[in-house]
Structure formats: structure tokens, C-alpha cells
Amino acid sequence: MANFLGEFECRLDSKARIALPAALRKQIPVEAEGRFVINRGFEQHLLLYPLNEWQRVTTEINRLNLFVKKNREFVRYFHRGATELELDSSGRLLLPRRLLDYASIHDSVILLAYAHRIECWDATLYESLLGNEPADFARLAEEIMGGLESPDRDKERFPDFHLPPAPPNSRH
Template structure:
């Protein structure tokens, strides 16, 4: 399993092509050949890019849901809405489909931000605004999310 590190400002060309930063290329070197899946984020106006190996893991979890339960079926439909596979070209670029560019309001200036096993693709302005507009104090959020976890369980 890959554990991505880094946030990078990039440029997207008029056709929606993005050059993967060298640091990501290095971190994803063993996974590039399999390709990636790009999808709408559930919580934010950005895109999520999954290495194919990670996507298969997520799909295995979704496949355990009972499709005869309406909420499960609705969730699967919404979660996979707009999903596309993408591959790197010989120059190390990947193409973001137009409909997904529109969903995330991507313009020329974008940000690629690591999300542990995936990376997010943001419009630069939207990314900066989300960071600035955080309603919850990050210290409070960190305590709520991580405060009850035994540190020994993390290793």
C-alpha cells in the first residue's frame, strides 16, 4: 500500500492534462503501469485519484454491501458517479475528463494534495479557500479524531 506525501501546485493545460509531480512519480513508480481511477470527492468540491490497487481495495469493501438495501444501493451509485480510469502518457501526464473538471471547477492553476493512499485534485483558489475557511479549529478537530486512539495502536 502506498502512503503519499506532499502537496504540489501544478498547471493544467487547455485539454485537461496535468503533469504528475516528480515526487508523486517516484512514490507511485510501482503503480503507474496499472493506471488510476479519478472520481468526485464525497465531501469537497475536488477530485480524488486512486491508484488502481487502492481502488480495487475500496471496491472490495463496497461489494460486501447488500445491494437489496436501498441505502446501500444509493450510496454505491453516488460514490461511483462519474468515475473514470486514467493512465499516464509517456510524458508523465494524465488527462482529467471534462465533466470532472467542471465538477471541481478546475482551471489552469491546480493543487495536488496527498490524502494518504490517494491524492486530491483541487482548483488552487478553492483549495486555499477551504483551508482558510475551516469552521472548526484544527486543534479541536485533531483532538476529536485522534485523541481517543491509543498511540501504540497506530504503530
């Protein structure tokens, strides 16, 4: 599984292509063979998946019961606009105009690479979104990440700490 990292600014050329920065191209898994799938994100941006990651994600989605209406609706919306792309010999991707219009991308593109995906944002929308950082980001981090404690992690942090055995039930 890919584990992308980085934030990159790119420009669309006159043919609606972006050149992936070299630092990002180095992170693309060889299994993807320079192929991607792009589709709409949940917010007003685009999601770019290496082909092998797209296949992994869609394998999970294909487990949904399509006899359930909300599952069919989700699958349709998730796949809406999905388009396979391939890096050209210059390391560029040709982005579909319809998807660019959806994301209001006209010139400058911010690529936010994390986990197994690359988000593609209009630079102005991206700055607006992240400009609204929560007043207490530390509190938000605690709410989201604070519940991730596990017994195994506690054993690593406190290897010599053991709870005493529970007393046997005694009746008088």
C-alpha cells in the same frame, strides 16, 4: 498500500492534462502500472486513486448488500464519473472535462496527496477551504486523535506500570 505525502501545484494544459510532479510519480506503487481511477470527492474536488488502490476500495464497497436502497444509492454516487486514466510517456494524465467542471478546475490544480489517494482541487477552492482553519486546531486534533489510545500503546509508554489485581469479593 500506497502512503502518499505532499502538496503540489500543477497547471492544466490546453487539452486538460496535468503533469504529475516527479516527487509524486516516485510514490506511485509499481502495482498500479501507471494507471489510476479518478472520481468525484465528497466535497467539490476530485479523487485520484492508483488502480490497485481503487480495486481495494471497490472490493470493500462490493461487500455492501445491494438489496438495501441506501447502499445502492451510495454505490451509484461513489462510482458516478469514475474514469480510468493512464500516465502518458511524459507523465501526464488527461482529466475528463465533466469531472473538471464538477470540481470547478479550470487552470491551476492543487494535488493533496495523503494515505492512498490524491485529492485534486481548484487552487482557489483549496485555499478557501484551508483558509477556514478551525480557531483551535489543537482542540480539534485532541477530539479526533485523543481517543486513539490503546492498551498496547500504554504498555509501550509505561512498561513498568501494572495495575494491582482486583481484590476478591469478600462477604462479612
